[in-house]
Amino acid sequence: xxxxxxxxxxxxxxxxxxxxxxxxxxxxxxxxxxxxxxxxxxxxxxxxxxxxxxxxxxxxxxxxxxxxxxxxxxxxxxxxxxxxxxxxxxxxxxxxxxxxxxxxxxxxxxxxxxxxxxxxxxxxxxxxxxxxxxxxxxxxxxxxxxxxxxxxxxxxxxxxxxxxxxxxxxxxxxxxxxxxxxxxxxxxxxxxx
Amino acid sequence: xxxxxxxxxxxxxxxxxxxxxxxxxxxxxxxxxxxxxxxxxxxxxxxxxxxxxxxxxxxxxxxxxxxxxxxxxxxxxxxxxxxxxxxxxxxxxxxxxxxxxxxxxxxxxxxxxxxxxxxxxxxxxxxxxxxxxxxxxxxxxxxxxxxxxxxxxxxxxxxxxxxxxxxxxxxxxxxxxxxxxxxxxxxxxxxxxxxxxxxxxxxxxxxxxxxxxxxxxxxxxxxxxxxxxxxxxxxxxxxxxxxxxxxxxxxxxxxxxxxxxxxxxxxxxxxxxxxxxxxxxxxxxxxxxxxxxxxxxxxxxxxxxxxxxxxxxxxxxxxxxxxxxxxxxxxxxxxxxxxxxxxxxxxxxxxxxxxxxxxxxxxxxxxxxxxxxxxxxxxxxxxxxxxxxxxxxxxxxxxxxxxxxxxxxxxxxxxxxxxxxxxxxxxxxxxxxxxxxxxxxxxxxx
Numbered sequence: 001x002x003x004x005x006x007x008x009x010x011x012x013x014x015x016x017x018x019x020x021x022x023x024x025x026x027x028x029x030x031x032x033x034x035x036x037x038x039x040x041x042x043x044x045x046x047x048x049x050x051x052x053x054x055x056x057x058x059x060x061x062x063x064x065x066x067x068x069x070x071x072x073x074x075x076x077x078x079x080x081x082x083x084x085x086x087x088x089x090x091x092x093x094x095x096x097x098x099x100x101x102x103x104x105x106x107x108x109x110x111x112x113x114x115x116x117x118x119x120x121x122x123x124x125x126x127x128x129x130x131x132x133x134x135x136x137x138x139x140x141x142x143x144x145x146x147x148x149x150x151x152x153x154x155x156x157x158x159x160x161x162x163x164x165x166x167x168x169x170x171x172x173x174x175x176x177x178x179x180x181x182x183x184x185x186x187x188x189x190x191x192x193x
Numbered sequence: 194x195x196x197x198x199x200x201x202x203x204x205x206x207x208x209x210x211x212x213x214x215x216x217x218x219x220x221x222x223x224x225x226x227x228x229x230x231x232x233x234x235x236x237x238x239x240x241x242x243x244x245x246x247x248x249x250x251x252x253x254x255x256x257x258x259x260x261x262x263x264x265x266x267x268x269x270x271x272x273x274x275x276x277x278x279x280x281x282x283x284x285x286x287x288x289x290x291x292x293x294x295x296x297x298x299x300x301x302x303x304x305x306x307x308x309x310x311x312x313x314x315x316x317x318x319x320x321x322x323x324x325x326x327x328x329x330x331x332x333x334x335x336x337x338x339x340x341x342x343x344x345x346x347x348x349x350x351x352x353x354x355x356x357x358x359x360x361x362x363x364x365x366x367x368x369x370x371x372x373x374x375x376x377x378x379x380x381x382x383x384x385x386x387x388x389x390x391x392x393x394x395x396x397x398x399x400x401x402x403x404x405x406x407x408x409x410x411x412x413x414x415x416x417x418x419x420x421x422x423x424x425x426x427x428x429x430x431x432x433x434x435x436x437x438x439x440x441x442x443x444x445x446x447x448x449x450x451x452x453x454x455x456x457x458x459x460x461x462x463x464x465x466x467x468x469x470x471x472x473x474x475x476x477x478x479x480x481x482x483x484x485x486x487x488x489x490x491x492x493x494x495x496x497x498x499x500x501x502x503x504x505x506x507x508x509x510x511x512x513x514x515x516x517x518x519x520x521x522x523x524x525x526x527x528x529x530x531x532x533x534x535x536x537x538x539x540x541x542x543x544x545x546x547x548x549x550x551x552x553x554x555x556x557x558x559x560x561x562x563x564x565x566x567x568x569x570x571x572x573x574x575x576x577x578x579x580x581x582x583x584x585x586x587x588x589x590x591x592x593x594x595x596x597x598x599x600x601x602x603x604x605x606x607x608x609x610x611x612x613x614x615x616x617x618x619x620x621x622x623x624x625x626x627x628x629x630x631x632x633x634x635x636x637x638x639x
Contacts, residue, residue, distance in 0.1 A: 035313075035354040037268075040394055045376035046359045050318065050470070078376075085548075086359025086377040086533035088318045104280045105439040105481060106524055108538045142542045143280040143481075144319050147524070148444045157322045184357075189322035 016063040019049055021071070025055045029071060042074050054183035058098070059090035063101065077085055095130040095137040097175045098156045098184045103140045107146035115151050116140060118165050122172065135176060155181030157189035164170075195449040195462075196423055198411040198431050199404065200292060203509050205407065210636075211333035214294040220339055220492035222302045222413035227347045235306035241417030247478060248274055248365070248402030249520040255407075260389040261307055262292060262397040270398040271309040273300060273406055274370055275323075278362040279480035279543055281522030284590035285403035286434035287445040289323050291318070292407070293330035293538055299351065299406035301339060302413055304351050304438075307399055311352045315370050318358040327355050362546035366594045367400040369548065380550050380593035404433055425451035428503035432521055434463075439527035441465035441472075453506075454478075454500040455492050458525060471527035475610075478507055479519020480597035481539045483605030485532070486516050512606065531609040533618050537565040543600035551592040557584050558600045566635060573619045581615075582608050 021029060027066040029048050048068055049060065056064045059084050069076040083089045090098075103112045116127060119138055123131050148154040149161035153168075160171055162182060175182065181188040207213045210471050214220075226235050235540055258618040261269060267270040272298065289296055298316070304312045316324050331353050334340045342350045358364050364373045368382035371393050392398025408430060412420045421429045428450040432617030437443045440458070442465040448457065457463045458473070476491040477483060492500055500506055502517045526535065544558040561584050567573040585601040592598075610614060618624055 026378060035356070035495050037394070040375070042376035043356070043374060046318070046373065047357050049359065050321070050357060070210045072376075074376075081378055082359070086318070086361050087545075088360035103538065104542050105477070105535055106281055108535070109524075109526065111587070141319075141432065142545050143278060143284040145277055145286045145317070147281050147283050148435060150437060150443075155327075159322070183320060184321040187325065189325070191494065 011062045019067045041072050054185040057180050058094050091171040097155050098137040099138045102144045102152050104143040107150040110150040112151040134193050157186040197447045200447050222410045225389045226302045227345050232306045242412040242420040247404035262390045267395050269309045271312040272400045273314040274400050275314050275403050276365040278365050279520045281524040282435050282480050284435045284445045284521040293327050295407045299336050299409045303409050318360045324355045324357050335543045375591045380548050425503050434521040434523050436464050436523045438525040440525045441468045450503050452502050474528045475526045477524040479517045480522035482517040483517040484512050487610050489601045513628045532614050533568050536607040539603045540565050553588045553591040554597040557588040568618050569624050575619045578615045584587050593633035
């Protein structure tokens with residue numbers, strides 16, 4: 001307990017003591033644990049980390065990971081090694097809206113690089129950076145399964161497909177006005193049904 | 194019009210709800226299997242159908258099921274592989290998003306055949322919203338008595354859960370998927386033991402792709418022999434193809450295995466030809482991992498026969514002149530496309546997705562990406578083409594899981610068929626990416 005992880009992020013005992021799931025999030029987590037046989041609660045780790053990331057500001061601090069370990073009765077290292085393996089968990093703070101632009105083949109063939117450059121210019125940030133107001137983080141992603149509707153970007157639970165510069169303009173405007181954290185666990189997702 | 198068995202009800206509004214799905218004949222396979230068939234009879238029908246895994250490997254599904262160990266007192270599991278991440282592939286997402294009950298029905302019928310009382314759908318984390326759609330549908334199925342205890346008044350019981358991943362292509366490999374489902378890093382396991390003997394939590398487990406499981410529904414309904422009449426030779430039934438790239442009508446198409454590649458690309462029923470009146474240059478026929486083929490080899494085999502959309506025909510000629518049906522991720526490139534740049538995006542992908550367990554893959558993918566970056570930067574030498582060839586040849590067959598091959602094959606095929614293009618870029622010391630975008634044409638220059 002209390003180990004430093006990933007170099008730049010340091011463990012803060014006082015912060016750790018304050019971390020606690022809301023009642024609603026805790027109920028979700030408890031339900032997730034029941035999906036697996038008794039004693040196999042570690043299986044819930046990936047979904048629980050998604051809940052934690054949404055609950056605690058869009059990223060997983062060492063303190064949050066430590067807390068998740070205690071909730072699942074596993075060792076903190078078991079959480080760190082998983083959180084650092086998968087691309088959807090942020091180990092550093094991010095903006096309220098993370099724009100993930102797919103850049104693999106079909107999206108590249110359809111102009112994904114121009115979408116990235118357009119967003120960089122519009123928000124005055126480079127890939128991997130966050131706007132000064134903490135609103136947007138820009139990332140590139142590998143194939144998100146939207147090849148037939150390329151180019152596309154994902155923000156939280158929503159897929160924005162068949163992108164044009166105008167569509168990018170309007171979704172950035174919309175997210176700015178809404179001014180809230182966008183998470184993969186959001187229920188108000190946008191999809192193509 | 195070809196026969197459709199999986200997405201034939203696409204046009205029906207609200208087909209994603211239990212009520213509408215049921216009203217259009219949904220859950221008939223569950224009724225038939227649980228009321229009139231033994232579990233082994235269901236497996237026999239799947240064997241007779243000739244169904245092959247739709248995730249990419251094409252392994253016979255009935256045979257895979259028959260390997261499942263059945264020791265007394267040990268639970269068995271069915272796990273659905275919904276970790277669709279192969280570049281160019283989006284058919285499982287389409288199926289789950291629009292027809293969630295088709296997957297759930299297939300899961301119930303398949304679980305019955307395998308004697309599983311609990312089953313999981315492992316879905317890639319990026320498809321989080323799709324997991325919501327599935328969970329809503331699962332709730333409906335419980336409420337209708339299709340899940341839970343005493344299904345349809347029989348003594349068969351089944352629980353079904355959805356598990357979301359964390360974003361990792363490697364979790365589409367079945368043992369990495371099981372590791373991930375156990376809450377660990379997605380490192381593939383050494384085989385044997387195979388999951389059929391020691392899978393989820395060490396218990397016998399079958400892992401099948403979404404489309405494979407959904408195909409069990411029509412197989413049970415029509416009978417394996419009838420299903421096997423569709424298609425050509427050992428490529429039976431229908432297949433969902435994800436079509437993308439420079440075509441007029443990208444999207445998911447259900448085809449009868451056996452139509453010609455030419456028909457698929459150029460007919461109005463499917464891709465509708467190459468957009469902007471361009472000529473076709475190359476096709477990746479089965480997801481990023483399979484060898485890319487130039488136009489002349491994707492339309493005709495080396496022997497001059499029409500290439501068909503079947504496992505055998507696409508594979509005709511081996512990797513020298515053929516490719517694979519793979520996951521059915523069909524990426525079409527027009528005459529202006531740079532094969533070098535396309536390969537760069539693939540190799541960057543595999544470098545990003547290598548789990549890091551085996552040195553040849555971990556180091557090789559990164560090295561190949563760096564060399565391809567040199568081509569893009571205009572700093573590559575002609576000898577780098579040979580170096581790329583050398584590296585890919587030292588990854589294949591030297592890793593625990595097939596990600597090594599998946600990373601090596603696209604490099605080998607691009608050089609095999611388009612070597613001159615690589616040499617030209619290296620000679621010119623300059624790389625020019627031709628813009629041939631569709632929706633971004635005539636917009637502001639950035």
